[in-house]
Amino acid sequence: MQERPDNSDLAPDPPPPPSGMQAMPQNLEFKAAILLLFLIVLVCGSVAYLMYARGAFESTQELVLLADDSEGVVVGMDLTFSGFPIGRVSRIELSTEGKARMIVDVAEKDAHWLRTSSVFAMERGIVGSTKMRAYTGVPTDPPLPAGAERTLLVGDVAAEIPLLVASAKQLIENLNGLTAAESALSTSLSNLQGLTEKFNGPHGALGGLMGNEKDAKKLVATLDRANSVLTKVDGLLVKADNQIFGKDGNSQATIVQLNAMLGEARASLKKVDAVLVDAQAISANAKIATSDLDVLRADVDRSLRKVDQLVTEINRKWPFARDTELTLP
Amino acid sequence: MQCGVILRQSQKSTHTDDAMQRPAIRCYHVCMTVNASPFNSFWHMGRTTLRWFISGWRIVLFSMLVLTLAISPATYHRENRHAIAHQIVLGTFQNLIWFSVLSSLISLILIRIVVITALSYGLSKYALEMVVRVLVLELIPLTAALFVALRRTLPDGVELAEMRRRGDLALLQQQGIDPIRREFFPRAVAGMFSVLMLAAVSCVLSLILAYLSIYGFTHWALPGYTRVVGQIFNPAVSMIFLLKTIFFSMAVSLSPMASSLYDTRDTPLHSRSKAANELAAMVRLFFVILLIEVASLMGNYY
Numbered sequence: 320m321q322e323r324p325d326n327s328d329l330a331p332d333p334p335p336p337p338s339g340m341q342a343m344p345q346n347l348e349f350k351a352a353i354l355l356l357f358l359i360v361l362v363c364g365s366v367a368y369l370m371y372a373r374g375a376f377e378s379t380q381e382l383v384l385l386a387d388d389s390e391g392v393v394v395g396m397d398l399t400f401s402g403f404p405i406g407r408v409s410r411i412e413l414s415t416e417g418k419a420r421m422i423v424d425v426a427e428k429d430a431h432w433l434r435t436s437s438v439f440a441m442e443r444g445i446v447g448s449t450k451m452r453a454y455t456g457v458p459t460d461p462p463l464p465a466g467a468e469r470t471l472l473v474g475d476v477a478a479e480i481p482l483l484v485a486s487a488k489q490l491i492e493n494l495n496g497l498t499a500a501e502s503a504l505s506t507s508l509s510n511l512q513g514l515t516e517k518f519n520g521p522h523g524a525l526g527g528l529m530g531n532e533k534d535a536k537k538l539v540a541t542l543d544r545a546n547s548v549l550t551k552v553d554g555l556l557v558k559a560d561n562q563i564f565g566k567d568g569n570s571q572a573t574i575v576q577l578n579a580m581l582g583e584a585r586a587s588l589k590k591v592d593a594v595l596v597d598a599q600a601i602s603a604n605a606k607i608a609t610s611d612l613d614v615l616r617a618d619v620d621r622s623l624r625k626v627d628q629l630v631t632e633i634n635r636k637w638p639f640a641r642d643t644e645l646t647l648p
Numbered sequence: 649m650q651c652g653v654i655l656r657q658s659q660k661s662t663h664t665d666d667a668m669q670r671p672a673i674r675c676y677h678v679c680m681t682v683n684a685s686p687f688n689s690f691w692h693m694g695r696t697t698l699r700w701f702i703s704g705w706r707i708v709l710f711s712m713l714v715l716t717l718a719i720s721p722a723t724y725h726r727e728n729r730h731a732i733a734h735q736i737v738l739g740t741f742q743n744l745i746w747f748s749v750l751s752s753l754i755s756l757i758l759i760r761i762v763v764i765t766a767l768s769y770g771l772s773k774y775a776l777e778m779v780v781r782v783l784v785l786e787l788i789p790l791t792a793a794l795f796v797a798l799r800r801t802l803p804d805g806v807e808l809a810e811m812r813r814r815g816d817l818a819l820l821q822q823q824g825i826d827p828i829r830r831e832f833f834p835r836a837v838a839g840m841f842s843v844l845m846l847a848a849v850s851c852v853l854s855l856i857l858a859y860l861s862i863y864g865f866t867h868w869a870l871p872g873y874t875r876v877v878g879q880i881f882n883p884a885v886s887m888i889f890l891l892k893t894i895f896f897s898m899a900v901s902l903s904p905m906a907s908s909l910y911d912t913r914d915t916p917l918h919s920r921s922k923a924a925n926e927l928a929a930m931v932r933l934f935f936v937i938l939l940i941e942v943a944s945l946m947g948n949y950y
Contacts, residue, residue, distance in 0.1 A: 355736075404872075
């Protein structure tokens with residue numbers, strides 16, 4: 320706390336300057352002006368750089384891209400061509416048909432990459448922002464004019480996800496149904512397990528096929544009997560073979576006899592053949608005769624009819640006989 | 649007590665609203681009685697809240713005062729201009745180089761961490777954008793403001809409070825010098841200028857270091873880099889960034905000055921020790937900075 324001097328005769332000493340202002344360096348205002356100027360230059364330079372970065376000093380031409388929706392597209396987004404940004408979205412609005420209308424400012428120095436046949440696509444990935452790309456298939460086509468309108472092809476991975484999820488959900492539900500405890504697959508598998516257990520049983524696959532041990536035993540017994548029968552037949556065949564084709568067998572004589580019998584049968588058949596030919600001739604004659612008999616018969620009938628008419632005429636004209644028999648009703 | 653009375657009278661005649669202090673003086677002594685009833689607790693909470701609002705209102709008043717002085721031609725008379733220049737040079741020159749070096753080192757480390765991490769996850773194309781958004785847009789203005797607050801404006805506020813306590817300000821007034829124009833205004837302006845300068849220089853250095861860290865010493869990546877920076881700094885983001893930096897500078901400069909101007913020995917803050925007062929002023933300043941940061945984040949990302 321500062322106290323004033325009591326002695327009024329003496330001139331008051333000049334008060335000490337407040338602290339903080341005692342040692343003043345030289346050229347303060349000049350240094351402050353330098354700092355101020357530096358700050359102004361820095362800020363203006365930054366503003367100019369940002370304006371250049373946003374394309375304020377770039378000559379551009381307009382390109383209008385139409386899409387069903389502009390979700391993911393923001394003003395300032397790049398339009399790339401082969402990975403190089405050639406344009407920037409400057410405005411997004413709705414068209415009269417309700418479609419999204421994106422106005423892209425394409426740098427004039429890069430506009431020659433866009434042709435009338437160029438295709439524009441918008442990709443929406445799951446991770447990352449939306450991208451707009453331009454593709455030119457025929458570089459010799461006429462250049463795209465300023466203000467041209469083109470439809471944007473949209474590829475949205477995220478939009479396919481709900482469909483994929485729905486399909487996956489359906490698949491999982493089906494799988495759940497298939498693998499449920501009371502499902503047909505589970506029952507089949509448990510049956511298969513039982514079957515394999517039976518296959519591993521004492522009778523093996525046979526026991527599983529037959530279903531029970533008793534039938535399996537029957538089949539085994541049947542097989543044994545069949546084996547024994549086959550063994551016997553085999554023995555029989557061996558004997559028959561010996562009998563027929565063996566050294567002591569009479570198969571050769573039998574065959575010779577058979578040959579002779581066959582020759583005789585052949586001769587008999589030839590005779591029969593001749594008889595048949597005769598019989599055929601006879602039957603042909605009989606057939607002719609039968610047809611002649613018919614004619615003869617017809618003649619005889621005609622003659623008899625004539626005789627009958629003659630007799631009737633004679634009886635009418637000259638009744639030789641009188642019928643005395645009375646026929647009562 | 650004499651200088652305190654003089655100062656209160658001088659405040660009545662020039663700047664402060666002394667009528668608001670009298671109820672505070674009476675209420676303060678009554679409420680110091682310890683009483684465990686809930687009514688008194690609510691009463692105490694209410695008074696604390698009111699005190700907070702009053703101190704906030706005083707900061708706004710001081711801001712208007714500084715703005716008025718800034719557009720007043722009398723503020724830029726020779727002596728005042730000299731004082732302003734002195735404070736600007738004192739507050740900025742000493743801190744500029746140190747802060748630039750420090751922020752460059754920290755920026756390099758952060759850029760390296762971000763780039764390596766992004767590379768390991770296959771997201772290297774997002775590394776640059778993340779570096780610019782995190783460093784330039786968020787971290788650097790905040791650190792510049794905190795640096796200036798801790799190195800310059802908070803000590804200035806304490807110094808002014810000491811000067812007022814010693815009676816230096818009253819002495820100036822007796823000499824016909826406006827202490828607000830001679831002491832408070834230059835420090836406030838110097839604080840704001842310092843924050844803006846440090847933030848601008850560090851942001852530019854960070855952008856340069858980001859380019860060199862990612863692409864190396866080649867100019868072929870400059871068009872792509874420029875394009876990415878241009879996409880980040882759209883008009884909305886640029887405006888929010890600018891406003892945030894300005895509000896940071898104002899908060900850092902005006903809050904300590906307002907405290908040193910308006911806090912008297914009748915207010916509870918002043919009745920504690922010097923360290924407690926400084927801590928309370930720091931907490932209030934950090935609260936204001938936090939509010940500004942939250943508002944800017946909401947504006948950018950919400």
